[in-house]
Amino acid sequence: MADCDLHTRLLGGDETAFTEAYASLNPSMVRVAGAIVGSNATAEEVAQETWLAVIGGLTKFEGKSSFKNWVFAILSNKARTRAKRDGRNVALVLEPDEDDSAQNTLNARFNADGTWSDPPALWEEITPERILAGRQTWQIVRGIIDKLPPAQQAILSLLEGEKLSAGEIASMLGLSQGNVRVHLHRARERIRQTLEREIAASKK
Amino acid sequence: MMSCREVCAQAQDYADGHGSNASRVKIRLHMLFCRNCTSFVDQTRQTGQLARQSLNKNSDTVVDPKLMAEFKKRSE
């Protein structure tokens, strides 16, 4: 659904549009709030408060940004306020080295001279609907994403799910664009490694 | 020539279409001769796509009745 279209339908009281907007945005909103407030229960509350503010502010939305960006701006403000109130440090820092386990796992697959010692297999084209280990690939991937560190989840959702740019995400979360990329790369590499294991296991 | 490790370190930028022309050419050249890195870059590309597709599947979320009531109240 086009963004301005969505706002018009919501203004007109279209309940289907509200349900669709909620279903498509709320999971990412909870992830982003979670990265800022640090608890899933609080994140759900912040998302709920944001929806109330969105409903109350529909007539105030002027279309200066996209509707989606407007919603996420309200969300990150609310999450920050909440985190401060709870005495949390709101700066999203890169998790320390232990989080770079994906990189270490990858490094271990090369010889000292930079050639492969444990080379990857060629995947055939994998569709979201393909069944792996009894589940559809998209469900497996969703499960992997749910277990990523909160900042990685938030960034992946905003970039791949909501199509926000690295610059927009950086200013929303108070990170540099470089940090956004690092989080993103770690998240994707972790997903790739887990999928690689699942695919290898399903071939046995 | 770039080593396999160097190619893999840049695989995500390559798959995203980032990176300088010079480094993209070097990676392409390496992949011409290296099946393993071709597989790795392809896995990386597919992972990005799967993450996107997976995040865009709306699970059957039910709107909190309180929120829906609030939404209805507003449009009255």
Ligand SMILES: [Zn+2]
């Ligand atoms: Zn290679």
